[in-house]
Amino acid sequence: MSENGNVFDMKKKDPINFKKYVKLGLVIVGIVVLLLLALTSIVIVKEGEYKVIRQFGEVVRIESEPGLKFKVPLLQEATTLPKKKMVYDVEQKEINTLDKKRIIIDNYAVWHVTEPENMIRNAKTVLKAEARMGEFIFSIIRSELGQLNYEEIINDEEHERGDLHQRIKDRANQLLEANSYGIRVDDIRIKRTDLPEENEQAVYNRMISERESKAQQYLSQGEAEKNRIIAQTDRNVTEMLAKANADAAQIRAEGEQEAAKLYNEAFSQDTEFYQLYRTLESYKTTVDGETTIILPQNSPYAELLLGFYE
Incomplete structure (x- = not known):
C-alpha cells in the first residue's frame, strides 16, 4: 500500500481506485431512481374511464380526457372509475299490486358516472352508488305498480309499458340528482313480473275461467249478430222478390194489353180469317187423341174437315 491510500497489485504494481467505482455506482443508482420516479409519475388515461388523483387520501383532481397525465410520485396515487355505460341487475323483490296481488319484480338499469367528484364524495364507491340507485328504483317501481291492478301490469293492451319505464327513469334521476350522487340512469327495463309459486296456479285458473267467459260472450255476440244479418238479408230478399213480381205482373199485363190491341187490329x-183462326183455336181445347166427334153434315167443323167450306 502506498502513502496516498492506493492499493498496488503485487504482480502488476497498478493501484485500484475504489472512489471511482463508488461514484459510478451512485450515478447508476441515481439514474435508476430517477427512472422509477418518472415512471411512477406517469398516468395513462384510457377511453371509457376516469383517473382519480389522490394525495394523502384526498381527491386533488380527476382526469377525464384520454392520454398521458402526470402526478407527483410517492405523494400522489391514481385510481380508476368507469366512464362508460354499465348495466346493474337490480335484485328481484316482491311488491303488492292495487288489487292486493303479490308479484315478483325483476328489472335492470343502464347507468353511467356523470360527476366523479360527487360520486366519490357522497357514494364513495361504484358498488355503493349502484346500491343506492337500486334502492331508489325499487321504491319507485313499488309505488308505480302499487297503483295498478295485476292484469294491467301483465296485459300490454291495457297498459303501455313504455310510459311506465320512462316515469321510473325520470323519478330515479330526480332522486339521484337531489342527493348529488353524480350518476345518471340511462334506461330502466322490467324483465319479468312473476307470481310467487304458491299463487300461480290459483291465478292461472281464474284467468282461464275469465278468458273462457269472455270467449263465450264473444261467441254469443257473434251468433246474435249472425242471426240479425240473416234476418235482415231474408227481409231484403223478400222485399226484392215482391217488387220484382209486381213489376213482372205489370209488364205482363201491359204486354197482354198491347197484344190484344194488335190482335184486334x-x-x-x-x-173470315178471324173466324177460321178462332175455329182452329177451339180445336186445341176440344180435340185430343181420344176424342170422338159427331157432327152434322152442315156444321162449320164438318165443312172444314170435309173441305166443303167456301
Missing part, C-alpha cells in the same frame, strides 16, 4: 182487317 189484325183480325178486324179480315173477319
Whole structure:
C-alpha cells in the first residue's frame, strides 16, 4: 500500500481506485431512481374511464380526457372509475299490486358516472352508488305498480309499458340528482313480473275461467249478430222478390194489353180469317187423341174437315 491510500497489485504494481467505482455506482443508482420516479409519475388515461388523483387520501383532481397525465410520485396515487355505460341487475323483490296481488319484480338499469367528484364524495364507491340507485328504483317501481291492478301490469293492451319505464327513469334521476350522487340512469327495463309459486296456479285458473267467459260472450255476440244479418238479408230478399213480381205482373199485363190491341187490329182487317183462326183455336181445347166427334153434315167443323167450306 502506498502513502496516498492506493492499493498496488503485487504482480502488476497498478493501484485500484475504489472512489471511482463508488461514484459510478451512485450515478447508476441515481439514474435508476430517477427512472422509477418518472415512471411512477406517469398516468395513462384510457377511453371509457376516469383517473382519480389522490394525495394523502384526498381527491386533488380527476382526469377525464384520454392520454398521458402526470402526478407527483410517492405523494400522489391514481385510481380508476368507469366512464362508460354499465348495466346493474337490480335484485328481484316482491311488491303488492292495487288489487292486493303479490308479484315478483325483476328489472335492470343502464347507468353511467356523470360527476366523479360527487360520486366519490357522497357514494364513495361504484358498488355503493349502484346500491343506492337500486334502492331508489325499487321504491319507485313499488309505488308505480302499487297503483295498478295485476292484469294491467301483465296485459300490454291495457297498459303501455313504455310510459311506465320512462316515469321510473325520470323519478330515479330526480332522486339521484337531489342527493348529488353524480350518476345518471340511462334506461330502466322490467324483465319479468312473476307470481310467487304458491299463487300461480290459483291465478292461472281464474284467468282461464275469465278468458273462457269472455270467449263465450264473444261467441254469443257473434251468433246474435249472425242471426240479425240473416234476418235482415231474408227481409231484403223478400222485399226484392215482391217488387220484382209486381213489376213482372205489370209488364205482363201491359204486354197482354198491347197484344190484344194488335190482335184486334189484325183480325178486324179480315173477319173470315178471324173466324177460321178462332175455329182452329177451339180445336186445341176440344180435340185430343181420344176424342170422338159427331157432327152434322152442315156444321162449320164438318165443312172444314170435309173441305166443303167456301
